[in-house]
Amino acid sequence: MSHPATVADVARAAGVSRQTVSNVLNRPEVVRPSTRSRVQAAVQELGYRPHASARRLRTRQSSxxxxxxxxxxxxxxxxxxxxxxxxxxxxxxxxxxxxxxxxxxxxxxxxxxxxxxxxxxxxxxxxxxxxxxxxxxxxxxxxxxxxxxxxxxxxxxxxxxxxxxxxxxxGRAGLHDATTHLLALGHRRIGFLGWPSHSGQGDERRRGWQGAMPPDEPLDALDLTCEDDVAAARRTVTGALDGGARFDALVCASDTLALGARFALGASVPVVGYDDTPVAEALGISSVEQPxxxxxxxxxxxxxxxxxxxxxxxxxxxxxxxxxxxxx
Missing domain, CATH: 3.40.50.2300 (Response regulator)
Incomplete structure:
Protein backbone atom coordinates (compact mmCIF):
# COMPACT_ATOMS: atom_id res chain seq x y z
CA MET A 1 0.00 0.00 0.00
CA SER A 2 1.59 3.28 -1.14
CA HIS A 3 -0.24 5.52 1.34
CA PRO A 4 -0.58 5.16 5.12
CA ALA A 5 -3.45 2.86 6.02
CA THR A 6 -6.70 4.53 7.06
CA VAL A 7 -9.73 3.43 9.08
CA ALA A 8 -11.52 2.81 5.76
CA ASP A 9 -8.70 0.51 4.62
CA VAL A 10 -8.92 -1.49 7.86
CA ALA A 11 -12.72 -1.69 7.63
CA ARG A 12 -12.53 -2.92 4.04
CA ALA A 13 -9.90 -5.56 4.87
CA ALA A 14 -11.84 -6.81 7.92
CA GLY A 15 -15.25 -6.67 6.20
CA VAL A 16 -16.76 -4.39 8.84
CA SER A 17 -17.95 -0.79 9.12
CA ARG A 18 -15.69 2.12 10.00
CA GLN A 19 -17.62 2.53 13.26
CA THR A 20 -16.77 -1.04 14.21
CA VAL A 21 -13.07 -0.32 13.61
CA SER A 22 -13.39 2.78 15.78
CA ASN A 23 -15.04 0.74 18.53
CA VAL A 24 -12.27 -1.85 18.44
CA LEU A 25 -9.65 0.90 18.78
CA ASN A 26 -11.40 2.90 21.49
CA ARG A 27 -13.98 0.65 23.18
CA PRO A 28 -12.99 -2.96 22.43
CA GLU A 29 -15.24 -4.32 25.20
CA VAL A 30 -18.39 -3.53 23.15
CA VAL A 31 -17.27 -5.57 20.12
CA ARG A 32 -17.74 -9.34 19.79
CA PRO A 33 -14.45 -11.21 20.28
CA SER A 34 -14.49 -12.78 16.80
CA THR A 35 -15.04 -9.40 15.14
CA ARG A 36 -12.47 -7.76 17.37
CA SER A 37 -9.87 -10.35 16.43
CA ARG A 38 -10.57 -9.85 12.72
CA VAL A 39 -10.19 -6.09 12.97
CA GLN A 40 -7.01 -6.36 15.07
CA ALA A 41 -5.51 -8.74 12.50
CA ALA A 42 -6.28 -6.22 9.74
CA VAL A 43 -4.74 -3.40 11.78
CA GLN A 44 -1.55 -5.41 12.22
CA GLU A 45 -1.40 -6.55 8.60
CA LEU A 46 -1.88 -3.04 7.21
CA GLY A 47 0.33 -1.37 9.83
CA TYR A 48 -2.44 1.06 10.69
CA ARG A 49 -1.68 3.66 13.37
CA PRO A 50 -4.51 5.82 14.75
CA HIS A 51 -4.04 9.56 14.33
CA ALA A 52 -3.38 10.58 17.91
CA SER A 53 -4.11 14.30 17.46
CA ALA A 54 -7.42 13.62 15.76
CA ARG A 55 -8.42 11.18 18.49
CA ARG A 56 -7.58 13.72 21.20
CA LEU A 57 -9.75 16.33 19.49
CA ARG A 58 -12.62 13.87 19.03
CA THR A 59 -12.59 12.49 22.57
CA ARG A 60 -11.53 15.74 24.28
CA GLN A 61 -8.91 13.80 26.16
CA SER A 62 -5.20 14.52 26.32
CA SER A 63 -4.17 10.84 26.19
CA GLY A 171 7.05 -6.63 50.82
CA ARG A 172 5.96 -8.75 53.76
CA ALA A 173 6.06 -11.86 51.56
CA GLY A 174 9.47 -10.89 50.16
CA LEU A 175 11.15 -10.55 53.56
CA HIS A 176 9.30 -13.63 54.86
CA ASP A 177 10.69 -15.70 51.98
CA ALA A 178 14.21 -14.34 52.51
CA THR A 179 14.15 -15.06 56.24
CA THR A 180 12.66 -18.54 55.76
CA HIS A 181 15.42 -19.42 53.30
CA LEU A 182 18.14 -18.22 55.67
CA LEU A 183 16.62 -20.28 58.49
CA ALA A 184 16.63 -23.34 56.23
CA LEU A 185 20.36 -22.80 55.71
CA GLY A 186 20.88 -23.10 59.45
CA HIS A 187 21.05 -19.43 60.50
CA ARG A 188 19.17 -18.69 63.73
CA ARG A 189 20.02 -15.16 64.85
CA ILE A 190 18.70 -13.35 61.79
CA GLY A 191 18.43 -9.63 62.37
CA PHE A 192 16.31 -6.99 60.65
CA LEU A 193 17.48 -3.50 59.71
CA GLY A 194 14.63 -1.20 58.76
CA TRP A 195 13.32 2.33 58.94
CA PRO A 196 11.68 4.01 61.96
CA SER A 197 8.02 3.07 62.52
CA HIS A 198 5.03 4.55 60.69
CA SER A 199 6.54 3.74 57.32
CA GLY A 200 3.90 1.60 55.61
CA GLN A 201 6.36 -0.22 53.39
CA GLY A 202 8.99 -0.56 56.12
CA ASP A 203 6.51 -1.88 58.67
CA GLU A 204 5.24 -4.50 56.21
CA ARG A 205 8.77 -5.69 55.49
CA ARG A 206 9.49 -5.92 59.23
CA ARG A 207 6.33 -8.02 59.71
CA GLY A 208 7.56 -10.43 57.06
CA TRP A 209 10.78 -10.99 59.02
CA GLN A 210 8.92 -11.26 62.34
CA GLY A 211 6.43 -13.78 60.95
CA ALA A 212 9.20 -16.08 59.70
CA MET A 213 11.36 -16.07 62.82
CA PRO A 214 11.02 -18.95 65.34
CA PRO A 215 8.66 -18.04 68.23
CA ASP A 216 11.34 -18.84 70.82
CA GLU A 217 13.89 -16.43 69.33
CA PRO A 218 13.97 -13.05 71.20
CA LEU A 219 13.66 -10.38 68.53
CA ASP A 220 14.25 -7.11 70.39
CA ALA A 221 18.05 -7.32 70.19
CA LEU A 222 17.85 -8.30 66.52
CA ASP A 223 15.51 -5.47 65.40
CA LEU A 224 17.47 -2.40 64.30
CA THR A 225 16.25 0.89 62.79
CA CYS A 226 17.84 3.92 61.18
CA GLU A 227 17.24 6.35 58.35
CA ASP A 228 17.71 5.12 54.77
CA ASP A 229 21.37 6.07 54.55
CA VAL A 230 24.46 3.92 53.99
CA ALA A 231 26.56 5.63 56.67
CA ALA A 232 23.70 5.52 59.20
CA ALA A 233 23.18 1.82 58.52
CA ARG A 234 26.87 1.10 59.04
CA ARG A 235 26.90 3.03 62.33
CA THR A 236 23.74 1.29 63.55
CA VAL A 237 24.98 -2.23 62.86
CA THR A 238 28.47 -1.45 64.22
CA GLY A 239 26.93 -0.01 67.38
CA ALA A 240 24.83 -3.14 67.87
CA LEU A 241 27.92 -5.34 67.47
CA ASP A 242 29.88 -3.21 69.93
CA GLY A 243 26.99 -3.64 72.38
CA GLY A 244 27.27 -7.42 72.22
CA ALA A 245 24.73 -8.27 69.54
CA ARG A 246 25.47 -11.24 67.30
CA PHE A 247 24.00 -11.84 63.86
CA ASP A 248 24.09 -15.00 61.77
CA ALA A 249 22.45 -13.04 58.93
CA LEU A 250 20.63 -9.76 58.35
CA VAL A 251 17.63 -8.86 56.18
CA CYS A 252 17.05 -5.20 55.33
CA ALA A 253 14.24 -2.92 54.20
CA SER A 254 16.32 -1.53 51.30
CA ASP A 255 19.53 -2.05 49.39
CA THR A 256 20.82 1.21 50.87
CA LEU A 257 20.59 -0.29 54.35
CA ALA A 258 22.01 -3.60 53.12
CA LEU A 259 25.09 -1.84 51.74
CA GLY A 260 25.77 -0.15 55.08
CA ALA A 261 25.24 -3.47 56.88
CA ARG A 262 27.68 -5.19 54.52
CA PHE A 263 30.34 -2.61 55.38
CA ALA A 264 29.77 -3.29 59.10
CA LEU A 265 29.51 -7.08 58.98
CA GLY A 266 31.85 -7.97 56.16
CA ALA A 267 31.18 -10.56 53.49
CA SER A 268 31.08 -13.55 55.86
CA VAL A 269 27.61 -12.73 57.25
CA PRO A 270 24.75 -13.06 54.71
CA VAL A 271 22.93 -9.79 54.08
CA VAL A 272 19.70 -9.45 52.06
CA GLY A 273 18.49 -6.11 50.72
CA TYR A 274 15.33 -4.95 49.00
CA ASP A 275 14.89 -3.55 45.46
CA ASP A 276 17.66 -5.48 43.68
CA THR A 277 19.48 -2.36 42.55
CA PRO A 278 22.51 -2.37 40.24
CA VAL A 279 24.68 -1.70 43.32
CA ALA A 280 23.43 -4.89 45.01
CA GLU A 281 24.09 -6.84 41.84
CA ALA A 282 27.59 -5.40 41.43
CA LEU A 283 28.56 -6.17 45.04
CA GLY A 284 26.97 -9.61 45.11
CA ILE A 285 24.36 -8.72 47.76
CA SER A 286 21.19 -10.83 47.69
CA SER A 287 18.04 -8.72 47.36
CA VAL A 288 14.27 -8.81 46.92
CA GLU A 289 13.27 -7.87 43.37
CA GLN A 290 10.01 -6.03 42.67
CA PRO A 291 8.15 -7.01 39.45
Missing part, protein backbone atom coordinates in the same frame (compact mmCIF):
# COMPACT_ATOMS: atom_id res chain seq x y z
CA UNK A 64 -1.66 11.75 28.89
CA UNK A 65 -0.98 10.50 32.41
CA UNK A 66 0.83 12.66 34.95
CA UNK A 67 3.55 11.31 37.26
CA UNK A 68 5.75 13.17 39.71
CA UNK A 69 9.47 12.59 39.19
CA UNK A 70 10.64 11.89 42.74
CA UNK A 71 13.96 13.13 44.12
CA UNK A 72 16.53 10.34 44.27
CA UNK A 73 17.35 9.17 47.80
CA UNK A 74 19.87 6.41 48.43
CA UNK A 75 20.83 3.78 45.92
CA UNK A 76 17.23 2.52 45.67
CA UNK A 77 16.29 5.58 43.61
CA UNK A 78 17.08 3.49 40.54
CA UNK A 79 13.86 1.58 41.21
CA UNK A 80 11.74 4.59 40.26
CA UNK A 81 13.66 4.92 36.99
CA UNK A 82 12.88 1.28 36.14
CA UNK A 83 9.23 1.75 37.07
CA UNK A 84 8.89 4.89 34.93
CA UNK A 85 10.47 3.13 31.95
CA UNK A 86 8.00 0.25 32.33
CA UNK A 87 5.12 2.71 32.78
CA UNK A 88 5.99 4.54 29.55
CA UNK A 89 6.01 1.20 27.70
CA UNK A 90 2.66 0.12 29.16
CA UNK A 91 1.06 3.49 28.46
CA UNK A 92 2.39 3.56 24.91
CA UNK A 93 0.68 0.25 24.18
CA UNK A 94 -2.64 2.04 24.89
CA UNK A 95 -1.75 5.14 22.88
CA UNK A 96 -1.05 7.12 26.07
CA UNK A 97 1.83 9.41 26.95
CA UNK A 98 3.50 10.07 30.30
CA UNK A 99 4.00 13.65 31.50
CA UNK A 100 6.67 13.96 34.19
CA UNK A 101 6.79 16.87 36.61
CA UNK A 102 8.90 17.70 39.65
CA UNK A 103 7.84 18.99 43.05
CA UNK A 104 9.69 19.88 46.25
CA UNK A 105 7.16 18.26 48.60
CA UNK A 106 3.59 16.96 48.66
CA UNK A 107 2.06 20.46 48.88
CA UNK A 108 4.05 21.53 45.84
CA UNK A 109 2.97 18.32 44.10
CA UNK A 110 -0.71 19.12 44.74
CA UNK A 111 -0.17 22.61 43.33
CA UNK A 112 1.27 21.09 40.14
CA UNK A 113 -1.58 18.56 39.97
CA UNK A 114 -4.15 21.34 40.32
CA UNK A 115 -2.49 23.30 37.51
CA UNK A 116 -2.48 20.26 35.21
CA UNK A 117 -6.11 19.46 35.99
CA UNK A 118 -7.29 23.03 35.37
CA UNK A 119 -5.45 23.09 32.04
CA UNK A 120 -6.87 19.69 30.97
CA UNK A 121 -3.29 18.64 30.33
CA UNK A 122 -3.73 15.11 31.69
CA UNK A 123 -6.49 12.51 31.90
CA UNK A 124 -5.30 10.96 35.14
CA UNK A 125 -2.39 10.50 37.52
CA UNK A 126 -0.13 7.73 38.80
CA UNK A 127 0.81 8.49 42.40
CA UNK A 128 4.01 7.04 43.86
CA UNK A 129 5.62 7.03 47.32
CA UNK A 130 2.39 6.69 49.31
CA UNK A 131 2.50 7.32 53.07
CA UNK A 132 0.36 7.56 56.21
CA UNK A 133 -1.83 10.67 56.05
CA UNK A 134 -1.24 11.10 52.31
CA UNK A 135 -3.55 14.00 51.24
CA UNK A 136 -3.37 13.33 47.50
CA UNK A 137 -6.03 10.58 47.20
CA UNK A 138 -8.68 12.66 48.97
CA UNK A 139 -7.82 15.76 46.91
CA UNK A 140 -8.13 13.89 43.61
CA UNK A 141 -11.11 11.81 44.73
CA UNK A 142 -13.27 14.76 45.78
CA UNK A 143 -12.66 16.38 42.37
CA UNK A 144 -13.40 13.22 40.39
CA UNK A 145 -9.91 13.08 38.88
CA UNK A 146 -8.91 9.51 37.90
CA UNK A 147 -5.76 8.17 39.52
CA UNK A 148 -4.04 4.99 40.61
CA UNK A 149 -1.53 4.59 43.43
CA UNK A 150 1.75 2.66 43.29
CA UNK A 151 1.71 1.81 46.99
CA UNK A 152 -1.08 1.01 49.38
CA UNK A 153 -3.31 3.69 50.98
CA UNK A 154 -1.57 3.29 54.34
CA UNK A 155 -3.65 4.10 57.39
CA UNK A 156 -7.05 2.99 56.11
CA UNK A 157 -8.80 0.39 58.33
CA UNK A 158 -9.12 -1.91 55.30
CA UNK A 159 -6.79 -1.11 52.40
CA UNK A 160 -8.43 -3.85 50.29
CA UNK A 161 -11.70 -1.88 50.40
CA UNK A 162 -10.10 1.44 49.44
CA UNK A 163 -12.40 3.68 47.31
CA UNK A 164 -9.64 4.21 44.76
CA UNK A 165 -7.33 1.83 42.88
CA UNK A 166 -3.85 0.87 43.95
CA UNK A 167 -1.13 -1.58 42.98
CA UNK A 168 1.68 -2.67 45.27
CA UNK A 169 4.32 -5.32 45.84
CA UNK A 170 3.99 -7.64 48.83
CA UNK A 292 8.08 -3.44 38.14
CA UNK A 293 6.93 -4.32 34.61
CA UNK A 294 3.89 -6.06 36.07
CA UNK A 295 3.31 -3.14 38.46
CA UNK A 296 3.28 -0.65 35.58
CA UNK A 297 0.99 -2.83 33.47
CA UNK A 298 -1.44 -3.28 36.37
CA UNK A 299 -1.47 0.46 37.10
CA UNK A 300 -2.40 1.30 33.50
CA UNK A 301 -5.04 -1.44 33.43
CA UNK A 302 -6.64 -0.18 36.65
CA UNK A 303 -6.83 3.30 35.14
CA UNK A 304 -8.06 2.27 31.70
CA UNK A 305 -9.76 -1.12 31.97
CA UNK A 306 -9.57 -2.88 28.61
CA UNK A 307 -10.03 0.29 26.54
CA UNK A 308 -7.87 3.11 25.27
CA UNK A 309 -9.18 5.96 27.42
CA UNK A 310 -9.03 6.67 31.15
CA UNK A 311 -12.05 5.48 33.09
CA UNK A 312 -14.18 8.14 34.81
CA UNK A 313 -13.90 6.21 38.08
CA UNK A 314 -12.06 3.08 39.03
CA UNK A 315 -11.60 0.86 42.08
CA UNK A 316 -9.79 -2.36 42.80
CA UNK A 317 -6.24 -3.27 43.64
CA UNK A 318 -3.38 -5.62 42.76
CA UNK A 319 -0.87 -6.98 45.27
CA UNK A 320 1.99 -8.58 43.36
CA UNK A 321 4.53 -11.08 44.61
CA UNK A 322 8.26 -10.23 44.61
CA UNK A 323 11.12 -12.73 44.39
CA UNK A 324 14.42 -13.00 46.20
CA UNK A 325 17.50 -12.87 44.00
CA UNK A 326 20.13 -14.94 45.83
CA UNK A 327 23.81 -14.26 45.35
CA UNK A 328 26.80 -16.03 46.85
Missing amino acids: TLGVRLEPVHGISGAVLDRFLHALVDSADERGMRILLFTAEDVDDELAHIEHLVEGSDVDGFVLTSTFHGDPRPAWLGTRGVPFVMFGRPWGLPDVDAAPHPWVDVD LVEVASAAVELLMGSGRSVLPASTGHRLLAPRVVWRA
